[in-house]
Amino acid sequence: MDPRTVTFDFYGTLVQWHEGVDACFRAIVRRHGQPAMELAPLIHAFHGEGRRLRDTPPWRPYRDVLRESLRFALDRSGLPMSEADVDVMITGLSRLPAHPDVPAALAALRAGGWRLAAISNTDDDLIAGSLPGLGLELDAVITAQQARAYKPDLRLFRHAHEVLGVAPQQTVHVAASQPLDMAVCKALGLRGYWVNRRAETVDPQWLPFTEVKDVAEAAVSILR
Missing domain, CATH: 3.40.50.1000 (HAD superfamily/HAD-like)
Structure with missing residues (x-):
């Protein structure tokens, strides 16, 4: 070879990647009727939880990491996660x-x-x-x-x-x-x-x- x-x-x-994550969270907070919400704390929580999940055994698919990281970030901001939110994130980060x-x-x-x-x-x-x-x-x-x-x-x-x-x-x-x-x-x-x-x-x-x-x-x- x-x-x-x-x-x-x-x-x-x-x-x-970073631009895509920003766009996904902008779309998600708009869905929740909070277009003016500060994104930085959400994104910080999302990335932090993602690192924790990736580094904690057992291994899990990245799709699951994204889902649970999104849930964690939204929970921290008082927003209930829906499957539509997950779809926004998965679709956005897949393209x-x-x-x-x-x-x-x-x-x-x-x-x-x-x-x-x-x-x-x-x-x-x-x-x-x-x-x-x-x-x-x-x-x-x-x-x-x-x-x-x-x-x-x-x-x-x-x-x-x-x-x-x-x-x-x-x-x-x-x-x-x-x-x-x-x-x-x-x-x-x-x-x-x-x-x-x-x-x-x-x-x-x-x-x-x-x-x-x-x-x-x-x-x-x-x-x-």
């Missing part, structure tokens, strides 16, 4: 557009001879609807559902490398999360690119990695 492989985190790195820089960057890497794969904390059916927006078909899409493990559990990456037929050191990993992805790069000795789209602060405990502003900048560096 050709060892020149770039793996990508999916949500936030390739597609517009996320790519970041504008992504299709051309992926095409350039493919033209440069690199295999391209996604490693994502999701279910197969949830990621499927967002894949067409990338502009090309990835060589592999590895999910937490397949490995029955969520990042930063090393089992997800080990499963991905087995599927791809490569050693960890033969890959480059590009991702927008330090604690979920750069932590794994450090543990496995991967060459990591941290995509800092949201002007976050470098956490030195996860170094070494290369900070870039988007996937396009990472692609230029990889092809150099």
